Structure formats: C-alpha cells, structure tokens
Amino acid sequence: MISTFLFYTVVASSVLFYGIGINRTVFIQKRLPGIVMTCFKALFSSAATTMLSYMLSNAILVPLHLEELFPLMTLFIFILFSQLVEIFVGIGLNKVSAEFVIPLLSSILGLSESFSIGSAVLISCSSIISFYLLTGIFYAVQDRVSFYTTKKGLNMYYVLLLCLAILIITITGLNASWLYVSLEGGF
16 A cells, blocks of 8 residues: 555656646645645545545446446546535635646546555545645745746746656656565565
8 A cells, every 4th residue: 555655646646647737736826724725625525536436337337338437427426526525615715727627637547547446545645645745846946946036037837847857857767666675575
C-alpha cells in the first residue's frame, strides 16, 4: 500500500505524467484554509465516487460485458457526490473548475489501474494529493520568482512549465527501483 501511494504521488505522479490538472494549477486559491478545504472536498468526493463506481461496475457492467461504460457511470456518480459535498461542506467556498476536473479524472484513473476497491481508492486519493503537492511547489516557486521579476515580466504559465520540467527531469532521473525493493522487504 505504501509503495502504491508513493508511486502515484511522487514517482508516477498523475499530474506530471498524465497531465491531470496542469492548467488548473494557476487558478487554485492562494489562501491556505481554502486550499485545505478544497483538498478535503476533492478527497472525499473522489474516494466516495471511486468506491461506489467500483462496486456498481463489478455488479452491473462486468456481468453485462459493458465495461467500456464505466467512465460515464463514474461521471454520474461523481456529479451526485459532488453535489452532496457542495451542500454540506461547500458553503462559503468559491466554485473552482479544478474541483470538478481533478477528482473526476483521479477517480477514473483509480478505477482503470486498480485490482481491488482499496487500491482504486488509494490511487485516486494519491492523485489528488499529488496535485495539491504540486500546487504548493508551484506557489513556492512563484513567490521566489516574484522577487526577481516585475508583475508583467514573467507569465505564471511559464513558471509553471519550468517548474514542471524540472520536476519531471528530477523524477525520471532517479531510479526508484531501490524504493520498491526496500518497501517490499528485499535486499
């Protein structure tokens, strides 16, 4: 479980290598309480969507040989849970399009790359955590770059792309096989 979490959070981050939410990173709120609240909303809605979608997919779609329809079913279930979360938790938060895109794509990723319900939820939650970690790194780089440039001098999309390029080169340059061997009790 730890190796799966680390794999989808750091080594094969869904944000960096699948592109989930890259263009939404710039639009996330800068206030820490807002970021934490949207992260919890995304984690809850994605975990609930992934669990219910996994169960319904195995109970309905697999026996009927309609596995290709799981993204559509996941979308409908996600809309249901997203509205429920918005009713109970979303009061006072601004609507951000990243709240819709990232949990939905993370749920679909978790369902398509999992072998059990636990791994599906873990993969989808790891993808969301990966996105919010990247958001923190992006704002740290943005604040650091703001010391050296004017407001009109460097567009934040370029800072994001530079940050992403450095992270991807760093992650792909590391050989993570030692991590899996040590977590599995090898050597």
